[in-house]
Amino acid sequence: MTLQETGTGTGHARWTFRLRVSATTEAQLMSEWGKCRWIWNEAVAKSRAVHQRNKATGEKNTCGPARLDKMLTEARTRNAWLRDGSSVPQQQIIRDFGKSREVRLIHPAHTTMDCAHCGARAKHALPLGMRTYTCTACGVSSPRDKNSARVMLVRAGLNPADVEGVRHGCA
Structure with missing residues (x-):
């Protein structure tokens, strides 16, 4: 479980689960x-x-x-x-x-190794325990999953907004 402070003395928890199903359930x-x-x-x-x-x-x-x-x-x-x-x-x-009628298919390979900001690729895969991606080329640091999601959006040809809703390159 990860606990994040919201700045008001309270926080919210994020739980992560992995679902493992039987062969019968998987078939269903x-x-x-x-x-x-x-x-x-x-x-x-x-x-x-x-x-x-x-x-x-x-x-x-x-x-x-x-x-x-x-x-x-x-x-x-x-x-x-x-x-x-x-x-x-x-x-x-x-x-x-x-x-949403438009579906864009992208290749999912290397989404956790590519930098969403500059496009550089890391030389080695990021271990699962490492949750923050830091680009060795441009120095940008972001949560691993958010960087990966942004890489997929960029590959799909979209100009995604980041978490705060700010588009990069806009004033």
Whole structure:
């Protein structure tokens, strides 16, 4: 457990857990993930079809959450294997799709070794016990996980804000 002071005499604790599951549970989780992935792909296909139809006809139809919810209900009615899964993560996939349609895939290798500030790569992997990343090239120091997350955002082509919401290079 890590305890951080907030400056008011109180603090908050951060707990870290590692979940270890049996082979049976892992198979069930992978089955649920497969169902969610299928729903995401169906939402992508439905969205593309609406976009193509709009492009061809000049209409302004949308593929919003209501239409996607209807698609999920119909799919669960038609497919027993989908109906056997939990509806909660399936509905969450529809909500997530409605909020963010752009997915950027990046290669996760070396995200804990690269500096998010200057892009330099450390010569050796940071041991798991070492929680602070310090760049040997530019000297910037930040928490290991936040540096890694920022590296992934930069690789995805985004200009991420840091924890305080300040974009680097902005006044």
